[in-house]
Amino acid sequence: MRGKITVPDIIDMKKSGKKITVLTAYDSLFANILDGAGIHILLVGDSLGNVVLGYENPIPVTIKDVTHHVRAVSRGVKSALIVGDMPFGSYFTPEDALRNAGKLIQAGAEAVKLERGTAVKDQIGALTEMGIPVMGHVGLTPQSIHQIGGYRVQGRTPETAKKILSDAKAVERAGAFAIVLEGMPSNLAGKITDELKIPTIGIGAGPHCDGQVLVTHDALGFYEKTPKFVKKYAGLRELILSAVKTYKKEVEEGRFPTEEYSY
Ligand code: KIV
Numbered sequence: 001m002r003g004k005i006t007v008p009d010i011i012d013m014k015k016s017g018k019k020i021t022v023l024t025a026y027d028s029l030f031a032n033i034l035d036g037a038g039i040h041i042l043l044v045g046d047s048l049g050n051v052v053l054g055y056e057n058p059i060p061v062t063i064k065d066v067t068h069h070v071r072a073v074s075r076g077v078k079s080a081l082i083v084g085d086m087p088f089g090s091y092f093t094p095e096d097a098l099r100n101a102g103k104l105i106q107a108g109a110e111a112v113k114l115e116r117g118t119a120v121k122d123q124i125g126a127l128t129e130m131g132i133p134v135m136g137h138v139g140l141t142p143q144s145i146h147q148i149g150g151y152r153v154q155g156r157t158p159e160t161a162k163k164i165l166s167d168a169k170a171v172e173r174a175g176a177f178a179i180v181l182e183g184m185p186s187n188l189a190g191k192i193t194d195e196l197k198i199p200t201i202g203i204g205a206g207p208h209c210d211g212q213v214l215v216t217h218d219a220l221g222f223y224e225k226t227p228k229f230v231k232k233y234a235g236l237r238e239l240i241l242s243a244v245k246t247y248k249k250e251v252e253e254g255r256f257p258t259e260e261y262s263y
Helices: 007-015 028-036 063-074 094-107 118-129 142-148 158-174 186-195 236-252
Strands: 020-024 041-044 081-085 111-113 134-139 178-182 200-203 211-214
Touching: 007 020, 007 081, 028 041, 028 063, 041 063, 041 211, 063 081, 063 094, 081 094, 094 111, 094 118, 118 134, 118 158, 134 158, 158 178, 158 186, 178 186, 186 200
Parallel strands: 020 041, 020 211, 041 081, 081 111, 111 134, 134 178, 178 200, 200 211
Antiparallel strands: none
């Protein structure tokens, strides 16, 4: 059985050219399955707002919500590194960041993730200074959708690409151990990956990153519509629908349970 994956292990994977696999997890059962499949990092993303809590975007998610789900995920995991996402409003200042990241770490996260670049360098510095590993997140940052006008690819012009590169460098300089590159042209993600020493984890950012992350429920086919960059590795929505319809029919027709399923 493989051992516990640590932050230094993830940093070493870039050095040895080994791709890093990341998926989101929000509960103990899924976390246990993904961990059993050998995924390196489980991210308790604020995407839990959309996926689990039924919001349209991650803005309403609170630190209490993420803490609750980190606790559940941590109970299902043996090996994967658990990263807890800092939700909107939980890291406006370095003091906020320290107080709220502490809650995620106490709940079982082994690192935290926060969005934006230069704007959060002091937060990243304060957290790493206190021994809390940080994963950065630049490019399409869903917590800024009101500013960027929706889920839109970022960094298409030379100016915006330059800004994303300089944000990524600021995140590295501030002490982050890894960085998510979301929703940007693949050549920009490739350039950032080449120029940074820390691993880059791409989502909708092409194949040149050191690792990849997807929202698990997108990858497993729970949704009819998913973003273009998502590959569906299963069709669980259809599978579940068909199983549940069969159950309903059999109960209604008196075909379940039979004696075989009785005590
Ligand atoms: O919240 C989330 O799931 C994320 C990933 C998509 C990177 O931030």
